[in-house]
Amino acid sequence: MKLIIAIIKPFKLDDVREALTGVGVTGMTVTEVKGFGRQKGQTEIYRGAEYSTNMVPKIKLEIACQADLVDRAVEAIQAAASTGAIGDGKIFVLDLGQAVRIRTGETNETAL
Amino acid sequence: MKHALKFAAGAGAVTLGALFAAMPAWAQDAAAAAPAATVDKGDTAWMMTSTILVLMMILPGLALFYGGLARTKNMLSVMTQIGAVAAFTMLIWVIYGYSMAFGPDYEGFASNFVSTFGKAFLAGVTPASQAATFTAGVEIPEYVFICFQMTFAAITVALVLGSVVERIKFSAVMIFALVWLTIVYFPVAHMVWAASGYFFKLGALDFAGGTVVHINAGVSALVAALIIGKRIGYPQERMAPHSLTLTMVGTGLLWVGWFGFNAGSALEANGSAGLAMINTFVATASAALFWMLAERVAGHKASALGFCSGVIAGLVAVTPAAGNSGPFGAIVLGAVASIVCFFFVTVVKPRLGYDDSLDAFGVHGIGGIVGAIGTGVVCSPALGGPGKPDFDMIAQVIIQSKAVGATIVIAAIGTTIAIVIAKALTGGRVTPEVELEGLDLGEHGERAYNS
Numbered sequence: 079m080k081l082i083i084a085i086i087k088p089f090k091l092d093d094v095r096e097a098l099t100g101v102g103v104t105g106m107t108v109t110e111v112k113g114f115g116r117q118k119g120q121t122e123i124y125r126g127a128e129y130s131t132n133m134v135p136k137i138k139l140e141i142a143c144q145a146d147l148v149d150r151a152v153e154a155i156q157a158a159a160s161t162g163a164i165g166d167g168k169i170f171v172l173d174l175g176q177a178v179r180i181r182t183g184e185t186n187e188t189a190l
Numbered sequence: 191m192k193h194a195l196k197f198a199a200g201a202g203a204v205t206l207g208a209l210f211a212a213m214p215a216w217a218q219d220a221a222a223a224a225p226a227a228t229v230d231k232g233d234t235a236w237m238m239t240s241t242i243l244v245l246m247m248i249l250p251g252l253a254l255f256y257g258g259l260a261r262t263k264n265m266l267s268v269m270t271q272i273g274a275v276a277a278f279t280m281l282i283w284v285i286y287g288y289s290m291a292f293g294p295d296y297e298g299f300a301s302n303f304v305s306t307f308g309k310a311f312l313a314g315v316t317p318a319s320q321a322a323t324f325t326a327g328v329e330i331p332e333y334v335f336i337c338f339q340m341t342f343a344a345i346t347v348a349l350v351l352g353s354v355v356e357r358i359k360f361s362a363v364m365i366f367a368l369v370w371l372t373i374v375y376f377p378v379a380h381m382v383w384a385a386s387g388y389f390f391k392l393g394a395l396d397f398a399g400g401t402v403v404h405i406n407a408g409v410s411a412l413v414a415a416l417i418i419g420k421r422i423g424y425p426q427e428r429m430a431p432h433s434l435t436l437t438m439v440g441t442g443l444l445w446v447g448w449f450g451f452n453a454g455s456a457l458e459a460n461g462s463a464g465l466a467m468i469n470t471f472v473a474t475a476s477a478a479l480f481w482m483l484a485e486r487v488a489g490h491k492a493s494a495l496g497f498c499s500g501v502i503a504g505l506v507a508v509t510p511a512a513g514n515s516g517p518f519g520a521i522v523l524g525a526v527a528s529i530v531c532f533f534f535v536t537v538v539k540p541r542l543g544y545d546d547s548l549d550a551f552g553v554h555g556i557g558g559i560v561g562a563i564g565t566g567v568v569c570s571p572a573l574g575g576p577g578k579p580d581f582d583m584i585a586q587v588i589i590q591s592k593a594v595g596a597t598i599v600i601a602a603i604g605t606t607i608a609i610v611i612a613k614a615l616t617g618g619r620v621t622p623e624v625e626l627e628g629l630d631l632g633e634h635g636e637r638a639y640n641s
Contacts, residue, residue, distance in 0.1 A: 122430060123490050125499060125549060126536025129428045 079174040079187060080148045082141040085113065085167040086159040091137050097158035098141065101150040104190070107140040117165030136167060142174055142190055227329040229320060236459035237334045243450025244341035248276045248348055251447050255440030255498070256352055259548045262432040263628025264356045265638035271351050271360060275367045276344040282371055283340040286310045290376035292321075292339065295386045302388035304377045312336065322385075323457040330457060338454060339383075343375055345451075346403045350605075352550030353411035354418045357619050360633045365612040366414070374410065374604035378402050378597060394593035395569060395586065397466065398455035400510025400562040401597045408555020409601040412546060417609045418618055420545035422625050429547075434494050441498040445474060448505045452512035465576065466512035470505065473515075473524030477504025480528040488536065496532075502553050503531040507561030514565050516574025523568050527560040559594055566590040 086094055091108065098106065112133040119132040143151055152169055160166055179189035253269040260268045279287070286307055294308035295301040309315065321335035347367045351358070381387040382394065382402045389401070396402065421429070431437060452470045456463035481500025482492035507527030508520050515523060535552035546552060566587035569575040577586075612618060619625070624632030631637060 123493070124430050124495055125552075126540060127425065127429070129430055 079177060079190065080143060080145055081172045081174045082139070082143065082148065082151055082155070083170040083172065084139040084141070084155050084159070085111070085136050085169075086139065086155070087161065087166060088135060088137045090159045090161075093158040094139065094155055097154040098151060101154045102147060103141055103143055103151055103154075105141075109138045109140075111136050111138045115165070115168070134165065142177060144187055144190060227320060227322075227327050229329055229331060230458070233323065233328065233330050233458045233460075234334055236463070237330050237338055237454060237457065240450035240454025241334065241338045241341055243447045243454065244338070244345060245447075247444050247447030247451065248341070248345045249273055251440050251443035252345065252348055253440070254436045255444055255502075256355065256548050258433040258435065258437030258440060259431045260356055261429060261628070262638065263630055265432060265630060266636055267360070267629035267633055268351075268355045270634055271355065271358075271363045272348045274360070275347050275351065275363055278364060278367055279344040279347055279371060280340055282368065283343050284312055284336070287343060287371060287376050288312065288336050288339065290372070291343075291379040292335075292384055295384075301386040302381065302391070304380050305384060305386070324462065325458060325460075328458060335457075339379070342399060342403060342451075343371060343379070346375055346399075346407045347371055349403070349407035349550055349554055350410045350414060352548035352554075353415035353546040355547050356629065357421050357625050358414075358418055359616050359618060359620050360629075361616040362612040362618045365615050366608050369608035369611050370410065370605060373607060374406065374601055375402075378406055378600060381596075382593070389593045389596070392589055392592065393586075394589050395514045395565050396510045396562065396593070397512040397514050397565075398452045398509045400506070400558050400565065401593050404506045404509060404554045404558030405562060405594060405597050406601050408551045408553075408558050409598050410605040411550035412544070412555060413602050413605040414609050415546045415551070416544055417606065417613070421547065422622060424545045425540070425543075431495065434498075437498055438494060441501050445470075445501055445505065448474075448509075452509060456513055462513045465517075468517050469508050469512050469515055469520035472517050473508035473511070473520035474501055474504035475524070476521040477501065477507065477524035477528035480525040481532050484529050484532040488532075499531070499535070499549070499553060500528045503528045503557040506554050506557035507564065509558070510562045511565040511568055514576060515568035516576070519568030519570075519573045519575050523561060523564045526564065527557045530560050531557050562594050563587060563590050 084094070088110070095106070112135055114132050114134060117134055119130055119134055122129045122131060139155070141151060148171060152171065155169055177186050177189040178184070249272070253272045256272065257265050257268045289307050289309035290304055293305035293310075296304070296306055315332050315336070317331065317333065319332035320329035321332045322329055347370060350370070351363060379402050382389045382396050384390060389396070394401070423429070449467055449470055453463040453467040456466055478497050478500035481496045481503065485492050485496045504524035504527060507523050508515070511520060511523055531553050534556045535549045539546065539549070539552055566589065567573065567583060569577040569586065570581050570583045571577050571579060575581075609618070620629060620632055
């Protein structure tokens with residue numbers, strides 16, 4: 079089992095979701111997050127008072143899936159979330175130790 | 191359907207009033223023959239409407255405009271301070287404020303500056319009492335005049351708060367309001383608007399309160415901000431407006447309400463009110479666009495806050511000029527005021543380093559000064575204004591400047607006294623802990639937004 083964490087541009091969420099369901103991913107968790115990387119923040123000006131925001135809003139996806147699905151899922155996210163510009167985001171893949179479905183108590187791969 | 195019918199009937203009444211008002215020559219002839227002044231139902235209906243429009247400028251107009259500009263943690267504090275001082279002013283007004291501004295005159299020199307307490311507790315005022323308008327022989331019920339002027343006092347003291355919100359104590363605000371109204375607002379209102387007042391006799395033009403309301407409030411706001419001191423973290427910390435959406439809503443309510451403020455100041459439903467109305471449209475439109483244009487010229491983006499700031503700057507500037515300018519004079523006046531205010535709040539204020547939180551001085555004070563002095567220019571018939579053919583622009587600008595200068599001095603001295611008293615009695619500022627956590631929780635025990 080693997081856990082995929084992807085940070086993407088917010089407006090790419092629907093494209094990524096469609097691409098992932100297309101390769102057989104059955105669920106994910108989505109969070110609105112802020113952060114910074116190479117993409118510069120923006121400058122806001124209110125009546126001449128300038129504030130630079132160095133945190134940029136992003137969407138974080140968490141997807142737990144079977145190991146044999148990981149390559150296709152990562153590929154799907156990468157293709158769907160890419161605009162070619164700085165700030166498109168990152169994908170991280172971690173090993174997942176355990177999974178439990180709360181309703182039934184099923185564990186690991188049957189719980190995904 | 192019921193509502194629609196009611197509304198149609200209301201609109202009809204206003205139209206009827208305008209029809210009657212379109213016959214001033216008759217009214218004057220009649221008055222010359224019989225000295226008894228008449229009360230016109232159309233005028234009365236319009237003045238009652240205008241009064242309620244000015245109330246809407248305060249709540250929710252100014253409360254939302256200022257509240258949106260504050261930070262999330264101080265939203266309720268800003269709105270509560272505005273609401274409470276406005277309510278407090280209404281009571282002070284009927285107890286002795288109206289009498290000090292528009293009561294029976296003192297004999298001799300003092301009548302230039304203030305009236306007697308002869309109408310304290312509205313002594314002698316009945317439903318049959320009448321107050322003069324600008325047309326001989328036409329009057330309005332005194333109760334309506336009292337209410338109309340009451341809303342002016344209430345919004346002026348609320349405007350001052352813009353410079354000291356996010357740190358001044360609620361109790362300090364109330365003490366300040368009591369003292370400030372007594373030693374600054376009532377005397378200045380008397381001097382400008384009462385027939386025995388010094389500026390009135392001097393011939394200063396102030397249609398709807400450029401000096402009384404805006405310069406007065408703006409200068410007082412500056413002095414108050416200087417004495418109360420900067421917010422913790424100003425200007426390094428981020429203090430961006432928490433909701434420009436609400437500021438935009440407040441701006442719209444202020445603009446609509448301002449028709450009561452300006453066109454209502456004609457005291458009749460007539461052509462003068464119509465002139466004030468069209469000027470309140472076009473000066474404001476011009477100022478809104480010119481503020482955004484100034485932003486572009488300065489290398490920034492045209493912004494929503496710029497639009498709102500321009501609207502307010504234009505409204506402030508056209509206030510003294512509303513019935514004293516032609517529409518094209520008003521357009522120029524709005525543009526000039528907008529550019530000057532933009533320059534002031536974006537360039538001059540940061541260099542001076544004082545913390546006028548919501549730019550009460552930068553917009554109301556500066557815009558008010560531009561408007562009051564500019565009124566002496568745009569009133570000229572050569573520029574399309576309603577001045578008489580022998581209008582002397584230079585002499586009028588000198589008179590306007592005198593009224594502006596004197597108002598600045600009175601406001602500065604009076605505010606110093608009022609704030610010092612408020613500070614002595616209440617401490618003035620909230621503790622640093624309350625200021626950092628926000629005045630909503632610290633002063634009122636509530637949060638504006640619970641999610």
